[in-house]
Amino acid sequence: MSVLETHPEDHEHVHHDESWLRKYVFSQDHKVIGIQYGFTALCFLLFGFLLMLMMRWQLAYPGQPIPIVGGILGADNAPGGIMLPEFYNQLGAMHGTIMVFLAIVPLAVGAFGNYVVPLQIGAPDMAFPKLNMMSYWVYATGGVVMFASFFVPGGAANSGWTSYPPLSVTATAGQSWWLLGMVLLITSSLLGSVNFIVTIFQLRVEGLTWMRLPFFVWAQLVTAFLLLLAFPPLEAAGFFQLMDRVLDTSFFMPSGLVVSGEVVRGAGGGSPLLWQHLFWFLAHPEVYVLILPAMGIVAEVIANNTRKPLWGYKSMVYASIFLGFMSFIVWAHHMFLTGMGTTISTFFQTTTMIISIPSVIILSALLLSLWGGSIRFNTPMLFALAFLPMFGIGGLTGLPLGFSATDIHLHDTYYVIGHFHYVVAPGTIFAMFAGVYYWFPKVTGRRMSDFLGKLHFWPSFVLMNCIFMPMFIQGLAGVSRRLYDGGMQYAHAQPVLHWNQFMSIAAFCLFFAQIPFVVNLFLSIKRGKECGDNPWQATTLEWAAAPSPPVAHGNFPQTPVVHRGPYEYSPPEHPKGFMPQHATVPASEEG
Amino acid sequence: MVEIPYNVEARPDTGLYNAKLGIWLFLASEVMLFGALFSSYVLLRTGDPNFMTIPHEIAEHLGGHGESHVWSDQLNVPLAFLNTLVLIFSSVTMVMSWVSLKLEDFGKYKLWMGLTCLCALGFMVIKAIEYNAKFSHDLFPSSGNFLAIYFTMTGLHALHVIGGLIVNGYLWGPGAKMWKTEPERFTNRIEVAGLYWHFVDLVWIFLFPSLYLL
Amino acid sequence: MTGHSVEEIKQEARKYWVVFVALVALTVITVGVSYLDLSTGMAVFVALLVACVKGGLVAGVFMHLISERQAIFAILLLTVIFFVVLMFGPTFGRIGSVGTS
Numbered sequence: 001m002s003v004l005e006t007h008p009e010d011h012e013h014v015h016h017d018e019s020w021l022r023k024y025v026f027s028q029d030h031k032v033i034g035i036q037y038g039f040t041a042l043c044f045l046l047f048g049f050l051l052m053l054m055m056r057w058q059l060a061y062p063g064q065p066i067p068i069v070g071g072i073l074g075a076d077n078a079p080g081g082i083m084l085p086e087f088y089n090q091l092g093a094m095h096g097t098i099m100v101f102l103a104i105v106p107l108a109v110g111a112f113g114n115y116v117v118p119l120q121i122g123a124p125d126m127a128f129p130k131l132n133m134m135s136y137w138v139y140a141t142g143g144v145v146m147f148a149s150f151f152v153p154g155g156a157a158n159s160g161w162t163s164y165p166p167l168s169v170t171a172t173a174g175q176s177w178w179l180l181g182m183v184l185l186i187t188s189s190l191l192g193s194v195n196f197i198v199t200i201f202q203l204r205v206e207g208l209t210w211m212r213l214p215f216f217v218w219a220q221l222v223t224a225f226l227l228l229l230a231f232p233p234l235e236a237a238g239f240f241q242l243m244d245r246v247l248d249t250s251f252f253m254p255s256g257l258v259v260s261g262e263v264v265r266g267a268g269g270g271s272p273l274l275w276q277h278l279f280w281f282l283a284h285p286e287v288y289v290l291i292l293p294a295m296g297i298v299a300e301v302i303a304n305n306t307r308k309p310l311w312g313y314k315s316m317v318y319a320s321i322f323l324g325f326m327s328f329i330v331w332a333h334h335m336f337l338t339g340m341g342t343t344i345s346t347f348f349q350t351t352t353m354i355i356s357i358p359s360v361i362i363l364s365a366l367l368l369s370l371w372g373g374s375i376r377f378n379t380p381m382l383f384a385l386a387f388l389p390m391f392g393i394g395g396l397t398g399l400p401l402g403f404s405a406t407d408i409h410l411h412d413t414y415y416v417i418g419h420f421h422y423v424v425a426p427g428t429i430f431a432m433f434a435g436v437y438y439w440f441p442k443v444t445g446r447r448m449s450d451f452l453g454k455l456h457f458w459p460s461f462v463l464m465n466c467i468f469m470p471m472f473i474q475g476l477a478g479v480s481r482r483l484y485d486g487g488m489q490y491a492h493a494q495p496v497l498h499w500n501q502f503m504s505i506a507a508f509c510l511f512f513a514q515i516p517f518v519v520n521l522f523l524s525i526k527r528g529k530e531c532g533d534n535p536w537q538a539t540t541l542e543w544a545a546a547p548s549p550p551v552a553h554g555n556f557p558q559t560p561v562v563h564r565g566p567y568e569y570s571p572p573e574h575p576k577g578f579m580p581q582h583a584t585v586p587a588s589e590e591g
Numbered sequence: 592m593v594e595i596p597y598n599v600e601a602r603p604d605t606g607l608y609n610a611k612l613g614i615w616l617f618l619a620s621e622v623m624l625f626g627a628l629f630s631s632y633v634l635l636r637t638g639d640p641n642f643m644t645i646p647h648e649i650a651e652h653l654g655g656h657g658e659s660h661v662w663s664d665q666l667n668v669p670l671a672f673l674n675t676l677v678l679i680f681s682s683v684t685m686v687m688s689w690v691s692l693k694l695e696d697f698g699k700y701k702l703w704m705g706l707t708c709l710c711a712l713g714f715m716v717i718k719a720i721e722y723n724a725k726f727s728h729d730l731f732p733s734s735g736n737f738l739a740i741y742f743t744m745t746g747l748h749a750l751h752v753i754g755g756l757i758v759n760g761y762l763w764g765p766g767a768k769m770w771k772t773e774p775e776r777f778t779n780r781i782e783v784a785g786l787y788w789h790f791v792d793l794v795w796i797f798l799f800p801s802l803y804l805l
Numbered sequence: 806m807t808g809h810s811v812e813e814i815k816q817e818a819r820k821y822w823v824v825f826v827a828l829v830a831l832t833v834i835t836v837g838v839s840y841l842d843l844s845t846g847m848a849v850f851v852a853l854l855v856a857c858v859k860g861g862l863v864a865g866v867f868m869h870l871i872s873e874r875q876a877i878f879a880i881l882l883l884t885v886i887f888f889v890v891l892m893f894g895p896t897f898g899r900i901g902s903v904g905t906s
Contacts (some may be wrong), residue, residue, distance in 0.1 A: 124593045127609045194616045202609050202877065228620050229887050233627035239743060240631065243802050250740035251631065255639075267646070268733045269639040274631055277895035281627075328887050332898060343899045409638045554593040597890045606874040615877050619884040626888040634895050643865050668836065684869050685826045694811060789867045796859045799832075800852035804839035 018552075026137075028129035030550050035443065036114030036520040038436075041107035042141060043428075048098040049146075049514075051091045052505060058083045060504035077155065087173040088484035090150070090157035090174070096161025098179065100286065101185050102143050104365055104428055108293035109189070109227070110139065112435050113196060113220045115443065119542035120214050122205030122477050122562070124231050124554045127198040135191040142184030149177035160284070160482070165252035165275050170259055171242045186235045189227045198226035198540035205541075205561035212581065214540045214566040215303075215310065218317050219296030223289050230285035230328065232434035237278035242518045244270075251275075280331035288327045290424055292320060294387065294431035295362055301384040301434050302366055304538050306373025307577060311413070312365035317591075319365075326355040334405045337411045344405040352402035359395055363388065379453030383434035386461050387427055394422030397472065412482075415475025426464040433517070435456075440521075441535045445548040446528030452520040459513035466506035470499040508579045538565050597650035599776045613727065614783045618790050628747065632801070633741050643737055653728060663803065665730065667721055671803045675715045681710030683791040685759075685785045692778045698769055700781075704763040707788070711756040718749050741802055742792055748798060753792045758784050824866045831859050 017404065027033060046348045050069075057066050063082060066073070070081025077087035108457070118126055126132045154172025157163065168175050183506040204213070248266045252275045255268030303310045310316065321521040332340060332348040367388055377380065384569040397419040400406040440448050479497045486500045488494030532547040541562070545555045562581035568579040601608050618746055636642045643655070645660045653665075686702035725731075725738070732739040769777040843851065844851045857873040870881075 123596075125595060127595060128613065129595070171893070190620055194613050194620075197616055198609050198613045201605055201612055202607070203600050225883070229884060230618060230621050233630075233891060235889060236624055236627035238629065239747070243739065243743060247732045247739075247745075250736055251635070251739060266733060267739075269641060270637070271634060271638050272897070274634055274895065277634075277898065278627055278631070280799075281894075292778070323750035325883075329890055329894075332894070338897050344898050345898055352620060388803050480758050607875045612876065615880060619880055622884050622888055626891045630892045630895055635891070638899065645887070658809055668839075672832065672836055676829060679825065679828045682863060682867055683821055686821050687818065690821070693814050714904060746900060754820050776854075780895065792871055793860050793863045793868075797856050798865065799838075800835055800856050804835065804852055805849055 037110030043091045045103040051095040056504040056507045060501040085484045093157045096141045123203035139188035145181040149174045163289040193224040193227040215299040216296035219292040226285040230282045233278045234282035262388035280334045284331040285327040294428040297431045297435040298384045303567040305381040306375045307569045311368040319361040323358040380434040382457045383430045390426035413475035414471040418471030447531045448524040456516040463510040
């Protein structure tokens with residue numbers, strides 16, 4: 001282990017010594033790992049999206065052969081290209097699993113967190129680089145296991161992404177693969193979250209006090225705590241379910257259960273509700289794992305492009321901590337219709353109403369930050385701005401679901417699907433896009449095309465609403481969420497059935513609306529306009545790690561010292577309009 | 592490679608070095624893992640009136656062992672008692688190995704750490720005897736939910752013991768080379784491994800009465 | 806644990822052996838009590854009490870929690886709160902639920 005001072009020339013030296021494999025595959029550099037996470041997660045995002053497109057075809061045109069891919073799905077899944085109900089169930093379960101655990105969380109935490117957090121706190125790397133590498137490879141293995149499960153007999157998991165027993169215990173072999181994959185993914189995020197918390201606690205540079213941290217770092221810190229403490233119960237539940245399936249135990253299997261006229265083997269005496277408790281103990285905090293990093297990215301982009309400090313930075317920080325804390329005691333609002341007692345329902349209904357307060361504080365603070373700003377409408381800013389109303393719709397439509405009385409009507413309908421997709425799809429995913437456009441110059445030293453970016457943004461924005469808004473209409477009419485024909489056989493669904501085609505066509509168009517993004521991403525790596533070290537004239541530390549991309553292992557040519565808060569835009573004494581956190585004199589040479 | 596700050600020495604404002612904070616965070620997540628197991632145990636046991644009752648067909652099959660009709664009487668308290676002592680002793684030897692390094696007595700360290708590993712091995716041997724006795728009476732996790740909980744919790748705990756054994760074995764053998772080059776860092780490693788090992792002991796302290804004695 | 810002088814560390818080591826004896830004694834007690842004919846509630850209370858004392862000794866002395874830093878306490882406090890929620894939440898969920906009394 002060398003104890004050399006961090007001179008740039010030493011880095012160059014080390015740099016050349018590393019083998020290709022160490023540098024790009026089994027790298028311990030947080031920037032490379034961040035890119036690995038990002039690339040893998042984007043691939044899974046596309047894959048999950050394709051699964052959804054097949055489902056949308058089936059919902060809009062039930063019984064008609066799927067175009068293009070129909071022929072290659074195999075006779076077990078889609079004979080003659082016509083989707084079987086069993087295959088539809090696989091797609092539903094795996095779309096949810098892949099989007100949540102393999103696409104969005106790895107993108108938000110693994111990619112952006114890994115790349116940006118050490119840079120924003122002025123650290124040379126994460127606290128445990130080897131653990132970081134392991135975390136990625138365990139995640140990748142989990143992804144492979146999940147993907148491979150499509151090819152085992154009976155296909156992938158088909159009991160919904162929530163995997164409720166007893167259905168999941170009696171399901172085909174794919175469910176065991178799902179559980180194995182989940183154990184790997186849980187292990188990966190456990191390693192990651194320990195690493196993030198230690199990094200943020202221990203590796204902040206001199207002067208970077210807690211209240212000088214960029215909001216993105218705060219969001220990542222709270223997220224890491226959620227992952228650390230909420231995931232283990234699901235790991236335990238996963239072991240239980242695996243034992244129920246493999247060793248015929250009865251943790252989740254009640255006595256005398258009869259399936260298809262046959263008494264299910266095993267001793268019985270178990271509780272199906274136990275799984276739901278343990279699952280939602282994770283899965284509700286998981287919602288905030290999906291949303292907090294997104295809020296962090298949006299906060300960075302908005303502060304940067306309004307050219308003024310965030311409004312109510314401290315309230316936002318406290319709100320996010322409170323949000324994280326409360327997210328552990330709301331889980332049973334997913335279980336109002338399980339026959340749980342009314343007293344306990346009232347308790348969880350109350351905590352659910354309380355948790356909406358910090359979300360509203362953060363959203364309001366972001367909204368008020370726009371007031372009086374001289375806003376730059378570049379691509380990242382457009383996505384960040386769109387996040388606000390989209391997340392607002394997603395959040396507000398959640399309230400009727402949080403009340404135990406109104407939930408009776410809405411539970412398990414398309415209304416729920418519309419609600420959480422508004423939070424996650426035009427909400428979180430838009431924030432992820434904002435992050436990609438915003439930090440691309442940091443990663444490559446080049447800008448993505450603003451024209452292609454806008455060509456990506458506007459159609460996506462319109463189409464997202466075309467897909468998810470009608471779901472509220474269908475849900476209020478009472479259309480159940482897991483029907484493989486979209487509700488054709490139900491009389492009460494008939495008046496709203498025509499929306500299915502509308503939504504599906506919008507979804508297909510959304511696919512084409514992503515082409516400018518993919519083209520932009522790959523073209524800009526080599527052909528994008530070179531943009532210097534600080535193209536957005538930002539104040540936070542990641543832009544001090546010049547050049548872009550920062551040097552491997554070490555990041556900063558000189559360890560910076562922080563003198564002020566994260567968003568010192570438009571300080572009156574400074575004509576250039578911004579003061580980086582590390583700048584000692586008002587005049588900045590960068591940008 | 593660059594040096595990560597506070598890898599060895601403590602950061603002034605937190606008073607901790609990285610690995611120590613890291614292991615405590617890991618243990619926090621472990622608390623939640625075993626918390627979920629204990630919570631499930633409570634829920635299943637209070638939820639099923641027949642949770643502790645041995646079904647007739649199994650009781651008959653058990654023959655001489657089946658005088659009692661309560662599952663927990665099937666568990667071997669003396670062996671578990673012995674195992675508790677072994678694990679507690681190994682906790683002391685673990686902390687003594689750290690003390691030896693603090694006193695810069697590497698020979699003593701080797702002795703105490705070796706004893707810790709032997710205790711872990713002993714624990715596993717006794718555990719194996721216990722499991723084997725269950726299997727030879729055709730008692731499996733599927734026999735009833737009490738046994739299912741018993742096998743899951745003690746099994747998961749045993750996995751933790753094996754994990755600790757591997758780490759401690761490494762630190763006793765090949766990993767001990769670090770003492771010559773970076774003694775302070777090595778002492779930290781022993782402290783961190785110790786924290787994990789004590790936690791494994793702590794889990795057993797709660798497992799023992801709640802499974803064997805109640 | 807930041808015992809620096811040799812004497813301090815040796816004193817620390819003696820403490821560990823005292824705790825060891827205490828742990829063995831408590832183990833004997835808890836096994837002994839289990840042979841008494843206590844009511845279920847009392848038996849659970851005693852067993853958990855003894856386990857908590859033993860756990861406290863291990864965490865406090867062997868894991869040096871008594872003299873540990875604030876950051877660790879904060880993290881553990883958070884964990885304990887969620888641990889309690891996890892322990893009691895699911896079981897309380899049954900109060901007044903359909904199908905049980």
